[in-house]
Amino acid sequence: MATAVLLSKGRYQARLARSAKDVAAAQALRTLAFGTKQPDQDDFDTLCAHVLVEDMRSDGQLVCCFRMLTIEDGAEIGCSYSAQYYDLTTLADFSGRMVEMGRFCVHPDWKDPDILRVAWGAMTAYVDQNGVEMLFGCSSFAGTETAEYLDAFAMLRDRHLGPTRWLPRVKAPDVFRFASRLRRRPDAKKAMLRMPPLLRTYLMMGGWVSDHAVVDRHMNTLHVFTGLEIGTIPPARKRLLRAVAG
Template identity: 60%
Template sequence: MPEDPTNSDRLREAAIKTVEIGRYLARKAETDADVERAQALRARCFGLAAARDADVFDALCQHILIEDSATGALVCAFRMMPLRGDGLAVGYCAQFYDLSPLGVFEGEAMEIGRFCVEPERRDPDILRMAWGFITRHVEENGVGLLMGCSSFPGTEAARYLDTFALLKARHLAPPHMMPRIKAREVFRFAARLRRRPDNREGLRHMPPLLRSYLSMGGWVSDHAVVDREMNTLHVFTAVDVGAIPEARKRLLRAEA
C-alpha cells in the first residue's frame, strides 16, 4: 500500500463546504457507506463485473459525491488526493507515467481520479457542479496544479486518431514537464501520427472531462496508456491553476 505522501490529513480536515446548484448537491463523503456508494457507481460506469471498484488509493483520498437534491440519487463521484514534490511519485497516475519531470513544480498539487457520471444522466450541469466544487477546494487550499488520467472508452486507438492528432497539435505538455513512458503498453500518438486533425471529429470523440481540462489551458502527455484492466485508453492531464484564463476563472467561481 502506498504511503500517505503529504497532506491528506489537511485535506480531510479542510473546511470544504457543500455546494448546491439547481437540482444537484455536491458534498464530501462522510461515512464508509458514502465511499461504498461511490465505488459502486464507479463499477457501473467502468463496466466492471465486481459490485464495487476499490483500490488502495481510496484510503488516501477525499471522496466527493454529487447527488440529485430531490431524490438523493448519486449521479457523479470522484476523489481528490493532495500531492507535493516527491509525493507525485506515489499517486495513482504515477503507476502509469514517470512524473519525475513534474518535480520542478514547487506548489501544492492535487490529483483528481475515478471521475464518473451515472450513464443515464447526460446533464451538463453535473460536470459544472463538479468543477464548481473543485474550484472552491482549490482556492481554499492554495492548490496550484491539478492532475489526473483522462480516459477514453475501449482500448483501440483507431477511433480516436483525430482526437489524438488534435492533442498533438495543440495540447501537449511543456517539454520540461512532459511525463515519460512507464507503462508496458502505450500508444505514442505524438511520435506516430502525421495526420492533420479533423477538428470536428477530434472534439466529437473527446471525453467531456478532458475537454474541461483543455478549456482551462490544460495539457496532456505525448502518449496514451492502454489500460486493459479498466478497458480504457488514458492520457495524463494537468492544469496549471495560475495559467487558467481569467474569463474561465470567473465562470468557475460563479459555479462555486
C-alpha cells in the same frame, strides 16, 4: 480545510464523503459507470477525499463522484495513482500543492450537462479553499482501440502537449505514442466529438496532456496524463468557474 458541502446549485449538491458508507456508495457508482466485473476499489480510496454530487430532487441520488489525492508538492508525486503508469520525475520539482483528480464518473442514467458544471464548481471551491496550484490525473477514452480517436489524438498532438519541463516519460509497457507516430491532420469537429467530456473541460481551461496514451486493458480504456496549472487558467474561464463555485 474544505467544509463538507462544497457547492449547492439548482437540484444538485456536491459534498465531501463523510463516512465509509459514502465511500462505498462512490465505489458502487464507479463499478456501474465503468462496467468493471469486480468492485471498483483500491488502496488509494483510503488516502483520498471523495466528492459526491447528489440529485436533491431524486432523494439524494448519487449521480456523479470523483476522488482527490492532495500532495504538498512534486516531491510526493511518486505516491500518486498516475505514477503507476507514467514516469513523473519531471514533475518532482513542482513546488506548489497538487491534487490528483481521479475515478471521475457520472451515473449512466443521468445526462444533464449541469452535473459536470457542478462537479467542476466543487473542484474549484476545493482548490480555492486549499491553495492548490496544480490539478493532474489520467483522462480516459472508452475502449482500447485507437482507430476511432485518431482525430482527437492528432488535435492533442498539435495543440495540447504539455511543456517539455513537465512532460511525463513512458513507463507503462503498452502505450500509443501519438505525438511521434501519428501522421494525420485533425478534423476539428470529429476531434471534439470524440474527446471525453472531462478532458475537453481540462483543455478549455488550458490543461495539457502527455505525448503518449496508456493502453489500460484492466479498465478497458486509453488514458493520457493530464495537467492543469491553476495559475495559467485564462482569467475569463476562472471567473466563470468561480461564479459557479460561488
